[in-house]
Amino acid sequence: MSKPSIFITRKLPEKVLAPYRDKLEIDMWEKTDEAVPREVLLRKAREADGLVTMLTESIDDTLLNEAANLKIVANMAVGYDNINVESARKHNIEVTNTPDVLTDTTADLAFGLLMTSARRIVEADQYVRNGDWKHWAPMLMAGSDIHHKTLGIVGMGRIGTTLAKRGRGFDMEILYHNRSRNVEAEEQLGAEYVSLEYLLKNADFVVCLAPLTDETYHMFDQAAFKHMKNDAIFINASRGALVNETALYNALVSKEIKGAGLDVFENEPISKDHPLLQLNQVVCLPHIGSSSVETRTKMMELALNNALRVLQGDTAITPV
Incomplete structure (x- = not known):
């Protein structure tokens, strides 16, 4: 046979x-x-x-x-x-x-991308490699704190819940928006279920972990980024098509938001000429969320x- x-x-x-x-x-x-x-x-x-x-x-x-x-x-x-x-x-x-x-591994990567973007780690590494480090200064490569900040998670499934655990380890306040309530995350992690608009307006870090559907396509558009804080950082470790990349680029250039960390893009792989790669305040990875x-x-x-x-x-x- x-x-x-x-x-x-x-x-x-x-x-x-x-x-x-x-x-x-x-x-x-x-x-x-x-x-x-x-x-x-x-x-x-x-x-x-x-x-x-x-x-x-x-x-x-x-x-x-x-x-x-x-x-x-x-x-x-x-x-x-x-x-x-x-x-x-x-x-x-x-x-x-x-x-x-892959839940824990992807959550690790998402939180690592958040930390890297907040503390300007990739930019600082390149600064040293380029030979630009000539002296020490009080505000040299100063980034943003992570501890005691507000983490906003869009998509509170397995990976979102696991990311929230990492945030709690940094004493972060957890806001989340999801299609349905995640009672377990609320009871065990103190996560607060809020509207998307409230989350965007109040989170210091907005992490996209939602699935790609007809309803979520380009959900992060010009209006979404306008709602965010000027010093907020946007992280996408889900699907690239949830983000209107032109709107994200414009929000970064106009300083409507402070930075971004991206593991995914609408069309992959991206070229070295992609507009988002030209911005120092953006960390870009080649879709390696589960790559251990x-x-x-x-x-x-x-x-x-x-x-x-x-x-x-x-x-x-x-x-x-």
């Missing part, structure tokens, strides 16, 4: 794949310096029983209509806005994601386990 086949859209380490090779026929995009071309993805989807995908691949109605053998799309991410879930269900194709395993060796390995294993279980006729571990 032949083994079920999967196609993986990015090169994964052999030590992760080895335990699955006796149960699955594994095909994989081997190039590490470029994404799988659309025409290759379409062809592989027609042939495979399962796909293991990344956020960069569009699993749309066109692909799903042509994938007659496909039984599962295992997305190696918490988000799944790259997948037409409704179309997948119509075709009886299971969709899974990788929640929980330990966590990325867990994400790979969970995606592969989801694929294996479904292709063996069992239920998925983390269905969408």
Whole structure:
């Protein structure tokens, strides 16, 4: 009896794949310096029983209509806005994601980005490397305090709640806005549920952790940044398309807000000429929220386990 086949859209380490090779026929995009071309993805989807995908691949109605053998799309991410879930269900194709395993790691990165932006760490590092450090001065590279400030979290799911724990460690007041109340965060962390407008007006740090939906697309626009404090810092560790980047750039240049830390962008990867990269008060990262060796390995294993279980006729571990 032949083994079920999967196609993986990015090169994964052999030590992760080895335990699955006796149960699955594994095909994989081997190039590490470029994404799988659309025409290759379409062809592989027609042939495979399962796909293991990344956020960069569009699993749309066109692909799903042509994938007659496909039984599962295992997305190696918490988000799944790259997948037409409704179309997948119509075709009886299971969709899974990788929640929980990356919660702490992503919260670490988001808070680290907040700290880096507040204390001007990247800018200060470059200052030293450029040979500009000639003397010490009382206000040399002076940034913003983090402790005892107000942290505003937009999107109080698993990652938002975990970020709030880090904020409490710095004696921060926690405000949050979410589609629904997070009673656990309120009771255990003292977080306060407020309107988005109130949060924007009162938070010293506004951290975006909301999912990307039709309702949240470009929710951080010109009006949102105008509500924020002039000395506030904006952090996005969710999805780039939640932010109107032109509005953010204008808010920074006009000093409506003080700074920004960004792990995600609307179109990735960005070029070195991206306008936001020209501003010293902005820290930009290449979408590495969950990028630790330990966590990325867990994400790979969970995606592969989801694929294996479904292709063996069992239920998925983390269905969408």
